Amino acid sequence: MKFEQYKTLGFTNWCIENRTAIYIFTFIITLGGLLVYNNLPKEQFPDIKVPQIYINTIYFGTAPADIENTINKPIEKQLKSISGVKRIKSNALQDVSVILVEFNPDVQVSDALQRVRDAIDKSKRDLPQKLDSGPTAQDVNFSEFPIMNINMAGNFSLNQLKDYAEDLQDAIEAMPEISRVDIVGALKREVQINVDLPRMQSSGLAFYDIQQAVQGENINVSGGELNVDGVRRTLRVKGEFSEVETLRNLQIRTATGATVRLGDVADVQDSFEEQQDFSRLDKKTVVSLNVIKRSGANLISASDKIEETIAKYKADRFPQGLDIKITADQSERTRAELHDLVNTVVLGFIFVVLVLMFFMGVRDSIFVGLSVPLSAFVAFVCMPVVGPIVGTAFTLNTIVLFAFLLGLGLVVDDAIVVIENSHRLFNQHKDWDIKNAVKAAAGEVFVPVMSGTLTTIAPFFPLLFWPGIVGEFMKFLPLMLILTLFASLFVAYVINPVFAVTFMKRHDENGHEAVDTSFDSLKRPLIIMAVLAGIGYVIDRGIGNLMIFFIILYVFNHYVLTPKIIVPFQEGLLPRLKNGYRKLISWILHGWRPVWAVVSMFILLIGTFMLMGVVQPKVIFFPSGDPDYVYVYNVMPIGTDARVTDSVTKVIEKRVFKVLEDEKAMNIVNSVIANVGKNAGDPFNPDRAATPHKSKVTVAFVKSEDRDGRSTEEILGKVRVAMQGIPGTEISVERESSGPPTGKAISIELSGEDFNTLQTLEKTVRKGISQAGIEGIDQLKSDLVTNKPEIVININKEKAQREGISAQQIAFAIRTALFGTEISKFRDAKDEYPIMIRLKQNDRSKIEQLLSLNIVYRDMNLGGQLRQVPISSVADISYSTTFSQINRKNQERLVTVSSDVVPGFNANQINQQIQQVIDQMEVPNGYTVRLGGEQEDQQESAIFLMTALGVAVLLIYLILATQFNSVIKPLIIFVTILLSFIGVLLGFMITGKTFSVIMSGVGIIALAGIVVKNGILLIEFIDELRGRGTPLREAIIEGGGIRLTPVLLTASAAVLGLIPLAFGLTVDFVSLFRDFKPNVMVGGASAVFWNILAWTIIYGLTFSTVLTLVIVPCLYWINERIRMKWFGKKDPALAMKREPEPEAV
Structure with missing residues (x-):
């Protein structure tokens, strides 16, 4: 042409x-x-922004059942009418309401937040009038998580450590990458008015009188402006307390007109609030700063800036002897994984170029x-x-x-x-x-x-x-x-x-390609590269060494690689491979052999699925390797004092250290951190409220390459066993998430309205699982706790109304006595602190003292006279037990039975056995029992991936039908997809590798688009040859022979590009050329996470490529023979060449 x-x-x-x-x-x-x-901001995983809104409400002194009825239900009633809501979950705890609203993925986070806020506004008319906090709505941002702990210790008081921590907190929070910094383990200053109840009542005073007196004296008010000699001066009335002694000497007027000194009825002191959080590093008390990164910010940059700031403060502002240690630095793992993946990309690129050299020169x-x-x-x-x-x-x-x-x-x-x-x-x-x-x-x-x-x-x-x-x-x-x-x-x-x-x-x-092996052809390139190498050494030794490597590689290619290896491959092995392939296709395109080849392929497909049902390879949701962190979560009964929680946490720490010492694993442990009260929960939980009944012990291991081959998974199992037998608490041992945050591996959800029925169902589920003898379940735990002790103050409405006392007044008095109330602020040169009033420790620990509290009110029937009525005259008490929390999901009460999986067992196999137990249960009408948690996310993802595969196949078919203007040829090409399925399943069964729902699913979908290229290359060229007049049989044979090279080339390039990741092979190229230390490593965190996807593609593409070269020509031949025999249509090639066609099969 x-x-x-x-x-x-x-x-x-x-x-x-x-x-x-x-x-x-x-x-x-x-x-x-x-x-x-x-x-680009650098992170280990991408920002996760999902339309989930978290609603928090605090109402002190309120039981979970009352939280459910007075807060959760009214808010849920308005939320369920919002469009786009996928599910609503709520938790009613002591004093706290937590509601999580999840929207459909097509709803923008900002729209979801506004819709929830509008619903909250509508519900406020049905909520209690004087809530302590909230309801407040905020979006759930999984990207804002702790990136490091900064631990401060030394021969200093906790108050001094807190001052140093606050200085560092201010500097770090000023960084644009940082959202906030939480201080854990520090004391919080406050001015305390601890009232002696007998003295206060004998003086005729009440909390109200003290509050009014303090607020009336502790003021700083502007009085306007005064013109003095032509100058306008502002007037300011300054009455704020400057010293605690002044507050202690405050005179309070009683109802009789007498005055009482505040210090005579209360212990007034400049002190600290009762410590609600504790922090320890390797069993030593520290003040910790938990640094929370802003969404989308550069993790590595933030870490570098923080380290620079700490170094500067230690040199210029902090005293000698102040020890500062950074632990749980997420940037270390991110640096390592990004570094390994970049080197893996480079190594894969080298492999791709090498295979290209052999086929293309x-x-x-x-x-x-x-x-x-x-x-x-x-x-x-x-x-x-x-x-x-x-x-x-x-x-x-x-x-x-x-x-x-x-x-x-x-x-x-x-x-x-x-x-x-x-x-x-x-x-x-x-x-x-x-x-x-x-x-x-x-x-x-x-x-x-x-x-x-x-x-x-x-x-x-x-x-x-x-x-x-x-x-x-x-x-x-x-x-x-x-x-x-x-x-x-x-x-x-x-x-x-x-x-x-x-x-x-x-x-x-x-x-x-013409190759000139003379030395003269090398002179000019070598001189240029030598000059570049010299310049490179001036800039950086690594660049110079890299140029020297290129010089060696250029000479090696000139004399060895091309003339001795590549040319013999292209002239010898490759032609023989093509000729052998032509002979194979020539032999198979005879008689019924094409039919038997296709039938054999379908038998292999069916046999593979049957074999998979017998072998049943292990299936997981997301892949995970040895953990870098082990978390021991401790949950005490709600209401437990932080000091009690801390004492149990010390027992946990002791057992953790014993495991590490017994296993001789201290050399692979970087730190052991204990947090009590704050930052003691799941880092992905949006609830940041103080939780004095919770604690967390974090074991941080050194980098995987420094562990001397020790398995941290085994240590996790040993720690889990060691945590058994601690009474009065609920302990779970978990690892860091290797993917997006999901629920428990084993989670059984029971929903309905009546708690008695749910309690019966929960016992039935536990019994059924126990009788089934299912192995691998660590410890089944239920979130239904009905034995939380409770003291109920029963108000006699008739007596209270007769006295003119409301339930709200009684509740306020009790709450002030127990929790305390902030009645004003105390300011000094640096900051301001709350002035808190409540009963002395001894008085507030006795129920009799609380009942003797006087309610002060003005009796208008007696001309506005102030009266004091003890609570005991209008109320009595009763002892009972109640729920520790009430959970709801989509307006139904929910009980969850969950457990971790013992290391070495597969969660999916365990859940399958649990599902069999559930299927055999008799569940009452209106109640449901089903698997939730990770299993729910896994099922949702599996359904989506199957749908996505179907959509992908339809899109590919549309493209191919448009290209070939044919209905049948795209179906012939689709056989390559079936062949890839066979390759994937056989590969996993033969090698015994674990199948991942997410990674293997994505790999199979990706294969659908990759493997069809092989079929396209073959059929397209066969059609082209036939269009030129080549007979059918010769066109198939010759087309396959000519297209063998690009088919093998593209498949080999794709496979070899993934080989480094599949084996976890990394080479540190910077260290190699700078210090001649390649630091070759096999394995690593990135390989554990991604190698399943890599092997999925390698298995499917390799198997499909080999069989595609045989099956696609056979199907093309069969299709043409059927078309000619049954429809009488002649081969288009006959219009150009009158050569006899092979007999139809």
Whole structure:
């Protein structure tokens, strides 16, 4: 064909004619990509923003049942009418109401928050009038989590340590990356008025009198302005207390007109509130600062700034002897994982280029290989533009980097086709110059290249709509792959043609790249690289060493790699492989052999599914390796004093250290931190209220490469066993989350209205599971606790009304006596502190003293005379037990029975056995028993992934039907997807690897778009040969032989790009070239998390590629034979060549 007969692309032609502009553009893209990469916030995992709203209400002195009726139910009533609500969960605790509203994923967080606030406003008319706090609504941001603990200790008092901690807190909170800093273990200053009840009542006083007197004297009020000698001066009445002694000497007037000194009826002191939180580091008391990062901020940058600030304060402001130690620094793990993944990407890129060299030669492989970094740079430059469009903020995290790693073998596909076709036309048409060859080549393959790119992208498109927390966590994978693959298409048609025009050379007479092995051909390149090496050594030793490596590699390629290895491969092994493949296809396309081959494939498919039912490989939700952190959560009965919780926590610490010492594991432990009262719960729990009944012990291990092969999973199991037998508390031992936050591995939800029935169901469930003898369950625990001790003050309404006393007055008096009430502020030069009034410790610990409290009120029937009536005259008490908390889900009461899984057992297999127990139960009408927690999230994700796979298949079919203008040919190509399924399942069963619902599911969906390319390459070229007049059988044989190279090349590139991650192989290239220390490592946290997905693609793509080369030609042959026999349609090739067709099968 003449050049004029080829269709060319206008924009590619323009790029070729304006190469200088394209080179400048490429430089700008490279520079811009590097700048964006360097400036992206760096995190371990992406920001998770889901439409979940958290409502918190505090109402001191209120039991859970009353919280449920007076707060939760009225708010839920309004919430359920909001559009877009997916589920509503509520917890009624002592004094606290917690409601979590989860919206459908299509609702924006800001809209969800506003809708909830509107619902709260509507519910306020049904809520108690004097709530202590709330209801307040805030969005749940899983990205705002503690990034480090800063622990301060030394020979200083807790008050001094608190002052130092507050100085550091102010400096850190001023950083734009930081949301807040919580201080744990410090004392909080307050001025206490601890009333002696007998003295107060004998003096004729009440809390009200003291409160009025303090508020009336502790004032600082403006009196206006006064004109004095033409100068306007402000008047200010200053009556605030400047010393505690002044407050102690305050005179209080009684109802009789007498005065009483405050110090005579109360102990007034400048002190500290009762300590509600404690912190220890390695059993030593410390004051800790828990640093919370702002959403979207750069974790590594924040960590660096904090360390610089600490170093500066230690040098300039803090005294000698103040020890400051950073623990649980999340940036260390993030640095390590990002560093490992970047090195894995580089290693995968090297593997991809190597395989390209063998199939395409060194020069062409460089053209193609450059498409990898250039596609990445284009994608990086597009991130700031695409982010606002899709409603997300990009960060550099493990998900984004893995997307690039997964795309290593995919982004080269477009460049391979364009460069290979350019080379073919350039060597085929000796009278063409390189410009015409590249223009014609790019135009000729544009449609199949575009089609191939779209079919690869299609499976990832439905993943963008993944709902829930898991979807928010994983969505960056499809988003980055789509962006990178489109970038590769851009590079293939804008930049690669320009490179080809500039550097491509014709083959020699043997059809291979001309190689000049003389030393003269080396002089100029070596001189240039030597100069660059010298400049590199001036800048950095690593750069200089890298240039020396390139010089060695260039010489090695010149004398050894190309002439001794690559050329013999291309002239020897590759032609023999092609000839062997042609003979195989020639043999199999005979008689009924194609039919038997296809039937065998379907038998293998069915047999694989049957074998899977027998073998039953382990299935997990998210993959996880050895933990870096072990958390021991301790939950005491609600109402437990913080000091009691702390004493139990010390027992837990002692047992933890005993395990570590017995296991000789102290050398792999970085720190053991104990938090009591604050930051003692799940870091992903939005509730930041003080919890004196909770504590947490955190064991932080050193980096995995420094553990001498010790398994921290085993230590976790030992700690879990050691925690058994501590009475009066509920203890759970957990690991850090390796993915998005999910529920318990084993969680059974019982819902209904009547607690007695739920209690019976809960006992039935426990009994059934126990009788079933299910192994692997650590310890079943129920959140239904009905034996919380309670003292009820029963008000005699008739007597109270006769005396003119309300229930609210009684409740306020009791609350002031017990909890205390802030009645004013005490200010000094530095800060202000609350003035608190309540009974002395001895008085408030006796119920008789509380009942003797006088209610003071003004009796209008007696002319406004003040009267004092003891509570005991209008109320009595009773002792009972009540619920510690009442949980609800979607307006129904909920009881949850949960447990951890013993290490070595599979949660899914355990849940399957539990489900069998549930199915055999008789559940009353109106009540449900089902699996929740992680199992609920897993089921939701599995359903979505199956739906996404179906949508992906439909999209791929639409693209292929458009390309081939056929109904049957896309179905033939779809066989490659079935073959990939066989490969994945057989691979996991043979190797015994664990199947992950998320990672393996995403891998299978990705395979649907990857493997069809092989079928496209084969059928497209067979059709092309037949269109030229080649008979059917010869077209299939020859088309397969010619397309064998690109099929093997694209598959090998994709597989080899993933091999480093599959084995967890990393090489520290910076250390290698700077210090000659490669620090080769196999395994690592990133490999544990991602290798299941990598192996899924490797298994499926390898198996599918091998069988596709046989099954697709057989199906093509069968389809044509059936079409000719049953429909009488002749082969289109007969219109051009009258050669006999093979007999129909």
